[in-house]
Amino acid sequence: MSEQKVVVKGGLVLKPDGLFALDVAIEGEVITEVSEGLDTFGSRVIDATGCVVSTSFYDTHTHSRYPGDSEAETIETLSEQGLLGGYQYLLAMANTEPTIDSVSIWKAVREELRKAPIEVDQAASITIGRKGERLVDFVSLSEAGVTFFTDDGTGVGSTKLMYEALKMSELLGVTVAQHAQDPYLFEGASMNLGATSVRLGLIGEPEASESTMVARDIELLKATGGRLHVLHVSARESINLIRMARNEGLRISAEVTPHHLLLDDSLLSNFDTSFKVNPPLRSKSTQMAIVASAIRGDFDAIATDHAPHAYHSKQRPFSQASFGMIGLQSAFSACWTAFSEPPASPTAIATDHWSHRAASRIGLEPYELQRLHRLLEMMGPGAARVVGRRIGIEPNAQASIVICDPTARSVGKIEDIASHSTNFPYEGRTLRGSVVGGFIRGKEILREGKLWF
Amino acid sequence: MTGLTSNPVPGRRSLTQISDLSDSEIVDLLGRAEIYRKQELGTRRFSDELKDSVVATLFFEGSTRTRLSFTLAAERLGARVIDLAVSASSVSKGESLKDTCDTVSALGADAVVVRHPNEGAPLQIASWTSLAVVNAGDGCHEHPTQALGDLFSLSSAFEGVGNLAAKKIAIVGDILHSRVARSLSALLGRFGSKVVLVGPPDMMVDRPSALGAEFSFDLDEVVGEVDVLYLLRIQRERIQGGYHSSIDSYTRRFQLDQKRYLRMAPKSIVMHPGPVNRGVELAVKLPEERSLISEQVRNGVLMRMAVFSKILATASDDRRSQRGVFGD
Ligand SMILES: [Zn+2]
Numbered sequence: 107m108s109e110q111k112v113v114v115k116g117g118l119v120l121k122p123d124g125l126f127a128l129d130v131a132i133e134g135e136v137i138t139e140v141s142e143g144l145d146t147f148g149s150r151v152i153d154a155t156g157c158v159v160s161t162s163f164y165d166t167h168t169h170s171r172y173p174g175d176s177e178a179e180t181i182e183t184l185s186e187q188g189l190l191g192g193y194q195y196l197l198a199m200a201n202t203e204p205t206i207d208s209v210s211i212w213k214a215v216r217e218e219l220r221k222a223p224i225e226v227d228q229a230a231s232i233t234i235g236r237k238g239e240r241l242v243d244f245v246s247l248s249e250a251g252v253t254f255f256t257d258d259g260t261g262v263g264s265t266k267l268m269y270e271a272l273k274m275s276e277l278l279g280v281t282v283a284q285h286a287q288d289p290y291l292f293e294g295a296s297m298n299l300g301a302t303s304v305r306l307g308l309i310g311e312p313e314a315s316e317s318t319m320v321a322r323d324i325e326l327l328k329a330t331g332g333r334l335h336v337l338h339v340s341a342r343e344s345i346n347l348i349r350m351a352r353n354e355g356l357r358i359s360a361e362v363t364p365h366h367l368l369l370d371d372s373l374l375s376n377f378d379t380s381f382k383v384n385p386p387l388r389s390k391s392t393q394m395a396i397v398a399s400a401i402r403g404d405f406d407a408i409a410t411d412h413a414p415h416a417y418h419s420k421q422r423p424f425s426q427a428s429f430g431m432i433g434l435q436s437a438f439s440a441c442w443t444a445f446s447e448p449p450a451s452p453t454a455i456a457t458d459h460w461s462h463r464a465a466s467r468i469g470l471e472p473y474e475l476q477r478l479h480r481l482l483e484m485m486g487p488g489a490a491r492v493v494g495r496r497i498g499i500e501p502n503a504q505a506s507i508v509i510c511d512p513t514a515r516s517v518g519k520i521e522d523i524a525s526h527s528t529n530f531p532y533e534g535r536t537l538r539g540s541v542v543g544g545f546i547r548g549k550e551i552l553r554e555g556k557l558w559f
Numbered sequence: 560m561t562g563l564t565s566n567p568v569p570g571r572r573s574l575t576q577i578s579d580l581s582d583s584e585i586v587d588l589l590g591r592a593e594i595y596r597k598q599e600l601g602t603r604r605f606s607d608e609l610k611d612s613v614v615a616t617l618f619f620e621g622s623t624r625t626r627l628s629f630t631l632a633a634e635r636l637g638a639r640v641i642d643l644a645v646s647a648s649s650v651s652k653g654e655s656l657k658d659t660c661d662t663v664s665a666l667g668a669d670a671v672v673v674r675h676p677n678e679g680a681p682l683q684i685a686s687w688t689s690l691a692v693v694n695a696g697d698g699c700h701e702h703p704t705q706a707l708g709d710l711f712s713l714s715s716a717f718e719g720v721g722n723l724a725a726k727k728i729a730i731v732g733d734i735l736h737s738r739v740a741r742s743l744s745a746l747l748g749r750f751g752s753k754v755v756l757v758g759p760p761d762m763m764v765d766r767p768s769a770l771g772a773e774f775s776f777d778l779d780e781v782v783g784e785v786d787v788l789y790l791l792r793i794q795r796e797r798i799q800g801g802y803h804s805s806i807d808s809y810t811r812r813f814q815l816d817q818k819r820y821l822r823m824a825p826k827s828i829v830m831h832p833g834p835v836n837r838g839v840e841l842a843v844k845l846p847e848e849r850s851l852i853s854e855q856v857r858n859g860v861l862m863r864m865a866v867f868s869k870i871l872a873t874a875s876d877d878r879r880s881q882r883g884v885f886g887d
Binding site: 299300301302303304305306307308310376377378379418421422423424425426 | 655656657675677678679680682683686687698699700701736738741745764765766767768769770
């Protein structure tokens with residue numbers, strides 16, 4: 107690593123209360139200065155004019171497919187997509203083959219993941235084999251270093267087991283994350299219940315399948331204490347329940363995926379299995395409500411639920427095809443595209459002289475600047491908080507930053523995605539915004555949107 | 560998108576669901592079927608307009624009647640028909656649908672008629688291969704040629720498709736699992752007919768309005784005011800697994816019996832896609848002028864001829880023009 111000082115100049119920098127025109131100086135692995143008009147003498151200058159400078163992104167929900175499915179993804183392809191997407195950290199789910207449900211498996215997998223050029227943390231399952239019958243050994247796993255437990259891929263159907271898991275969470279200080287989905291309401295379903303499922307003759311899942319489990323888990327959280335994270339929220343009522351629980355002071359966090367922000371179930375009209383995902387894409391009106399909630403601040407994190415699948419598991423009749431889509435590399439653009447829809451009354455949003463100036467600096471409307479701030483908060487510091495980290499762009503902080511151009515436009519193409527899998531839902535779709543540059547611990551990772559190391 | 564589903568190979572077009580068709584294409588199909596009807600009534604000789612074409616039938620689910628109807632339709636126009644025996648087990652084993660279809664393509668078929676237990680399979684085949692695909696029924700999704708044949712029967716019975724606008728049609732039975740109900744509602748909606756879906760609550764779709772239809776749980780409420788009563792074939796195992804504990808309790812509410820038949824309007828008509836479960840959905844001997852049931856079978860073949868003629872004429876034009884190019 108060159109020890110030459112780097113100054114990222116001319117961008118709008120992510121701070122807790124907004125995006126500000128500041129320069130960022132990096133020396134070695136840390137940020138040394140964040141202020142206006144930094145002296146660049148003797149420094150390498152990165153021109154961030156027209157761009158935003160954010161903390162690197164954290165993903166709270168990745169399916170690494172390691173171990174068990176190297177045909178769908180390898181640690182190398184996963185890392186490449188993560189870095190290209192602006193990520194520094196990925197949390198791998200436990201629904202691998204075998205399930206990550208014991209200390210020995212967890213340690214072996216983590217050892218392997220440590221070799222990746224991106225930080226990949228590994229969650230453990232809540233129940234053995236994710237079968238929903240017996241709890242894993244929370245105490246030993248927690249002692250070994252596991253902080254995040256989830257049966258993701260399925261919900262914990264048993265109220266008793268979820269009660270016990272949350273009690274463990276309280277006693278050990280770990281997080282229990284729920285894939286909220288009622289096993290009975292989900293039975294046989296391959297998409298959302300609505301006008302499209304009725305026309306296609308497919309079994310649909312009602313949103314209540316998710317929200318009833320969220321409601322139950324909140325009651326269990328009240329009874330046990332502990333810390334609950336709600337994975338990939340896709341139902342309107344779940345959002346209301348989580349907001350109320352948060353207001354009551356419960357330790358609850360929630361994530362939303364790029365695809366639930368951008369896509370709706372009408373896309374399934376031609377039985378395209380690329381759009382088959384769990385929880386399913388919802389109706390247009392729910393999708394719009396999720397976007398509004400995300401802008402309002404109801405979610406802690408954007409989570410990709412990146413779920414690669416070998417092509418043949420998608421090339422099946424719709425009801426038999428695998429659930430899931432890839433989305434790590436495209437997460438920022440997908441979310442930012444979803445945030446593009448103008449508000450019903452733009453004038454209703456309070457803006458001051460300053461935000462007008464800052465917004466016009468990067469070619470955005472003031473309301474867009476507020477949304478962009480909200481999005482970067484969820485992709486970086488908010489997601490990091492879910493996994494227990496504090497990050498920010500400030501002196502002495504780790505020099506992990508990402509530079510995004512919010513006005514760039516591109517057309518989604520699977521050839522541009524580094525995965526072995528092709529279940530990419532944005533093929534042919536015009537996306538707004540792109541990740542152009544990035545540093546991790548002072549090391550330049552991305553330049554002009556390409557890997558650079 | 561309007562028009563028949565476009566496939567990667569120009570000229571190859573598919574019929575996978577009613578929304579593949581524009582209104583004028585539907586009218587064109589009715590016109591073609593009418594020409595074939597006149598030929599059938601007269602000389603019983605048809606042109607051999609498709610003599611260079613090969614049609615493959617690919618039935619992942621048994622249905623002798625439907626397969627015969629398609630085969631007869633294609634053969635009458637001079638096409639060669641090959642039946643690819645696919646076992647139900649290849650479906651349950653999850654054998655790649657695409658692999659099977661690549662085989663069909665390689666055999667040189669121009670069109671493939673697909674019956675499949677899973678919704679959407681014909682559409683997927685049309686998008687994954689260059690085959691022209693005709694959906695012969697896919698799970699609970701659609702059965703477009705059945706509905707088009709029924710439209711042809713209705714249009715003849717009411718002297719023109721224009722007269723269907725003021726008509727009220729009740730479709731009775733297991734709506735939830737019926738591909739005929741879905742295709743038929745979509746098709747009749749186009750011509751302004753009023754469709755009422757009738758069946759027990761556990762056999763009703765969640766949102767009948769999504770099919771452009773009204774609904775009722777009570778056949779007695781609608782039987783007196785419809786122009787057409789379309790009875791669906793009832794599968795006994797679905798009845799017994801559901802809300803009505805026995806066939807008896809179902810038939811008490813939804814069977815067309817003598818009493819209900821007498822309440823029907825004087826010129827109203829009964830239809831059924833066949834084969835009829837006598838004593839289940841229908842328990843009355845209908846006079847010929849009040850039933851379209853055998854007409855539907857005959858018209859089904861004529862409509863399938865019209866579909867092949869429309870789809871394959873373009874394909875063989877392509878072939879002819881290719882010959883021209885290569886000069887053989
Ligand atoms: Zn999940």
